Amino acid sequence: MSAVFEVKNLKRSFGGLVVTNDVSISMAPGDRVALIGPNGAGKTTFVNLVTGTIPPSSGEVRLGGETVTKVDAIGRVRRGLVRSFQVTRLFQDMTPAEHVGLAVLQRSGRAGRLFGSFLTMPDVMAEVSELLEKLGLAELAHRKVSEIAYGQQRLLEIAVALALKPKVLLLDEPAAGVPQSDTGRIEQALADLPKDLAVLMIEHDMDLVFRFAKRVIVLAAGTIIFDGLPADVTKDARVREAYLGSYAHASHVA
Ligand SMILES: Nc1ncnc2c1ncn2[C@@H]1O[C@H](COP(=O)(O)OP(=O)(O)O)[C@@H](O)[C@H]1O
Numbered sequence: 001m002s003a004v005f006e007v008k009n010l011k012r013s014f015g016g017l018v019v020t021n022d023v024s025i026s027m028a029p030g031d032r033v034a035l036i037g038p039n040g041a042g043k044t045t046f047v048n049l050v051t052g053t054i055p056p057s058s059g060e061v062r063l064g065g066e067t068v069t070k071v072d073a074i075g076r077v078r079r080g081l082v083r084s085f086q087v088t089r090l091f092q093d094m095t096p097a098e099h100v101g102l103a104v105l106q107r108s109g110r111a112g113r114l115f116g117s118f119l120t121m122p123d124v125m126a127e128v129s130e131l132l133e134k135l136g137l138a139e140l141a142h143r144k145v146s147e148i149a150y151g152q153q154r155l156l157e158i159a160v161a162l163a164l165k166p167k168v169l170l171l172d173e174p175a176a177g178v179p180q181s182d183t184g185r186i187e188q189a190l191a192d193l194p195k196d197l198a199v200l201m202i203e204h205d206m207d208l209v210f211r212f213a214k215r216v217i218v219l220a221a222g223t224i225i226f227d228g229l230p231a232d233v234t235k236d237a238r239v240r241e242a243y244l245g246s247y248a249h250a251s252h253v254a
């Protein structure tokens with residue numbers, strides 16, 4: 001199948017430090033890719049570059065065949081590239097229904113409407129209810145985010161991302177900080193993602209990686225050192241070396 005998301009020779013330095021070093025990745029609809037690598041490998045920077053949060057030093061990002069390297073972050077969301085954040089960025093005083101409702105309005109170009117009024121728009125509320133239901137958050141729809149558990153906040157982030165109707169979804173450590181007892185619900189949400197969506201997930205929990213991913217990409221010091229099948233990744237000499245190096249520096253595997 002043809003690529004829905006392509007990154008070609010992406011580079012980025014901070015001062016003298018090369019954080020993204022000639023990275024090229026291609027994804028087709030329905031792909032399930034895990035991006036792993038030691039702490040500081042450049043995974044979050046990669047997401048920041050491709051989503052337009054920070055500009056690359058050089059290289060190209062393509063969405064659905066269109067070059068978007070000069071398109072801003074909102075323009076990329078509109079074209080179907082959506083991310084979730086490693087650290088949750090929800091508004092503590094807003095409810096799940098309001099978060100998802102605003103995302104639906106943004107997607108449908110109605111974000112200028114007076115805040116709150118969408119609660120009376122039947123088409124928006126139908127979509128909000130369906131998404132919250134799907135992620136098991138229906139009963140919390142009108143509670144404040146500050147009152148719901150962290151695992152449920154992470155699920156809400158996925159609901160917000162889906163409300164934007166992505167073609168490519170980038171998830172930065174969706175299970176990070178979630179207690180073990182709640183990771184099953186995150187995993188179920190990932191398993192239930194639309195089949196034709198291309199998903200790239202950054203994750204350090206290798207059990208989750210192996211259950212989710214059909215393909216694993218390993219980043220070390222800004223460079224892709226492995227791109228292949230999950231079954232082959234732990235056998236790879238360069239991958240082992242990269243992780244051993246990170247253990248020697250007492251970093252965690254992420
Ligand atoms: N805005 C920035 N300015 C300077 N250095 C940065 C910046 N963002 C990230 N870095 C550095 O880039 C490297 C990769 O960071 P990051 O992408 O967060 O790695 P990962 O997500 O794989 O843990 C780290 O050495 C980090 O300190």
Ligand SMILES: [Mg+2]
Nearest residue numbers: 043044045086
């Ligand atoms: Mg990171």
